[in-house]
Amino acid sequence: MNSVEYKKKKIVCTNCPLGCKINVVYADADEIEIVEVKGNRCKRGLEFVKQEITDPLRVVVTSVKVEDGEISMASVRSDKPVPLRLMQDIMKILKETKVKAPVKRGDVVIQNILDTGSDIIATRSVNRKK
Amino acid sequence: MKYETDVVVLGGGGGGMAAAKAADKNGANVILIEREEENGGVLNQCIHNGFGIHYYRKDLTGPEFKETLQEELANTNIKILNSAFVLNVNKDKQLTFVNHKGIHEIKTKALVMATGARERHFNSLAVPGDRVAGIFTAGVAQKYINLQNLKPANSALIVGSGDIGLIMARRLHLEGIEVKGVVEILPYPGGLERNVQQCLRDYNIPLYLSHTVTRVEGNKRLSKVYVSQVDENRQVIPNTEKVFNVDALITSVGLIPLTDPVKFVETGPGFITSNTNQTSEDWIFAAGNCTVVFDLVDYVSREGEKAGKYAALYSQNQYFPEQKVKVKKGKNINILHPMYIDPNERTKLYLRVSKTFKRVEVTVEPLGIKMIEEEARPSEMIEISIKPFKDKNLKEIEVSARELG
Numbered sequence: 001m002n003s004v005e006y007k008k009k010k011i012v013c014t015n016c017p018l019g020c021k022i023n024v025v026y027a028d029a030d031e032i033e034i035v036e037v038k039g040n041r042c043k044r045g046l047e048f049v050k051q052e053i054t055d056p057l058r059v060v061v062t063s064v065k066v067e068d069g070e071i072s073m074a075s076v077r078s079d080k081p082v083p084l085r086l087m088q089d090i091m092k093i094l095k096e097t098k099v100k101a102p103v104k105r106g107d108v109v110i111q112n113i114l115d116t117g118s119d120i121i122a123t124r125s126v127n128r129k130k
Numbered sequence: 131m132k133y134e135t136d137v138v139v140l141g142g143g144g145g146g147m148a149a150a151k152a153a154d155k156n157g158a159n160v161i162l163i164e165r166e167e168e169n170g171g172v173l174n175q176c177i178h179n180g181f182g183i184h185y186y187r188k189d190l191t192g193p194e195f196k197e198t199l200q201e202e203l204a205n206t207n208i209k210i211l212n213s214a215f216v217l218n219v220n221k222d223k224q225l226t227f228v229n230h231k232g233i234h235e236i237k238t239k240a241l242v243m244a245t246g247a248r249e250r251h252f253n254s255l256a257v258p259g260d261r262v263a264g265i266f267t268a269g270v271a272q273k274y275i276n277l278q279n280l281k282p283a284n285s286a287l288i289v290g291s292g293d294i295g296l297i298m299a300r301r302l303h304l305e306g307i308e309v310k311g312v313v314e315i316l317p318y319p320g321g322l323e324r325n326v327q328q329c330l331r332d333y334n335i336p337l338y339l340s341h342t343v344t345r346v347e348g349n350k351r352l353s354k355v356y357v358s359q360v361d362e363n364r365q366v367i368p369n370t371e372k373v374f375n376v377d378a379l380i381t382s383v384g385l386i387p388l389t390d391p392v393k394f395v396e397t398g399p400g401f402i403t404s405n406t407n408q409t410s411e412d413w414i415f416a417a418g419n420c421t422v423v424f425d426l427v428d429y430v431s432r433e434g435e436k437a438g439k440y441a442a443l444y445s446q447n448q449y450f451p452e453q454k455v456k457v458k459k460g461k462n463i464n465i466l467h468p469m470y471i472d473p474n475e476r477t478k479l480y481l482r483v484s485k486t487f488k489r490v491e492v493t494v495e496p497l498g499i500k501m502i503e504e505e506a507r508p509s510e511m512i513e514i515s516i517k518p519f520k521d522k523n524l525k526e527i528e529v530s531a532r533e534l535g
Contacts, residue, residue, distance in 0.1 A: 124193035
């Protein structure tokens with residue numbers, strides 16, 4: 001039998017402001033197997049841990065330029081979390097992104113960004129400049 | 131012009147909008163006064179997510195939270211006065227405010243203060259050195275970057291690890307500004323643990339705990355920040371000095387409740403209220419960060435709703451508490467809110483412990499309430515619900531915390 005190495009990790013769940021500190025023991029072989037999870041106060045914490053040790057996901061929040069808007073920036077976010085490893089690339093794209101006023105909260109600014117299955121949506125409305 | 135109404139709400143942020151909504155729902159005529167052109171307060175510039183999980187059961191960004199509240203207000207008869215600044219509130223229930231049309235007066239029956247908090251400034255830290263450009267509060271840097279599309283620095287150091295500081299560390303980093311670290315005088319981070327993870331660890335931004343800024347240097351613009359380690363009494367340890375070459379120092383060193391322009395109400399330092407958000411002046415209610423600084427806008431809006439509801443009832447002569455039970459800070463309690471309880475109504479007690487605990491038992495005596503919390507820290511507010519209780523002779527209850535083995 002092959003010996004499998006167990007790893008211990010302390011993970012802070014970022015799902016909600018409670019920020020549970022979760023202690024996880026897992027086997028890092030071809031496929032990750034979770035042996036023990038302690039400290040999560042809800043089920044979402046368990047899901048979070050699984051995701052966190054394979055490929056951490058985060059919501060992108062930033063703002064993009066607005067043309068002809070009452071203010072010059074519209075805040076945006078990803079409608080679902082995206083892989084943390086793509087954060088810099090996504091920021092680079094959003095830095096170059098411009099939208100035209102009027103913008104409505106929920107408008108899709110970029111669809112399926114970098115094939116993540118996540119859309120970038122506006123989180124505020126910006127009226128056209130009067 | 132002269133206005134007359136049942137309830138005036140002062141401040142159009144997360145607390146004020148919720149207060150106006152609840153006062154309207156309880157049958158009062160409401161005027162909401164906001165000094166900015168648009169409502170929302172600090173929510174407008176807090177473009178990160180994490181808002182609304184308790185209040186709307188959704189993970190929203192600041193602007194989304196604000197627009198959701200605003201849409202709820204749009205279906206009401208609330209009169210919203212923007213770009214209006216209140217100069218004076220007097221004991222005869224008269225307010226004076228100024229806007230671009232001049233000076234106006236409002237006669238009201240009840241008032242809700244929802245004026246929020248202001249950031250403590252670097253100058254309040256008494257750090258020696260040059261007073262140069264490049265020192266900002268985190269909120270100001272946030273406004274520059276998120277709303278005005280300005281880049282306030284090329285490289286920055288952050289002092290204070292409160293939530294705004296942590297969030298701005300990530301924001302600056304993602305905007306291509308080199309963040310050389312976050313300096314915190316306490317041995318633990320000031321903000322929520324999740325923000326330490328998703329704002330610092332995610333991007334390998336160093337956190338210097340038990341460190342403080344000892345000197346700043348620059349010719350017109352900031353160029354150097356000196357940082358030293360401190361001992362458990364917050365005294366600088368000699369020969370631990372580090373120098374950071376940065377052109378900005380961003381401060382996140384706490385918030386101060388804003389109670390202006392009301393001067394005749396008990397404060398300490400924010401408005402001291404009961405569980406129905408009533409202040410020492412019967413007709414004035416207060417909610418949100420102008421009472422104590424809350425962790426979440428969710429709590430602020432919930433408190434706002436309560437203030438709005440009771441202000442409306444008061445204005446209709448339907449709310450006069452017979453009994454006020456004092457709430458006393460016991461051992462290991464740093465912040466406690468509210469400070470009085472009307473025992474006929476429900477209570478949400480908010481508290482902060484005075485140091486970090488591995489495991490803590492919080493007790494409310496003589497009500498016999500016990501609650502056990504894992505890893506309590508001063509930066510994370512603890513919430514306790516108390517049901518109405520009937521005890522005519524009860525004058526005082528005490529909240530305390532003790533370490534469990």
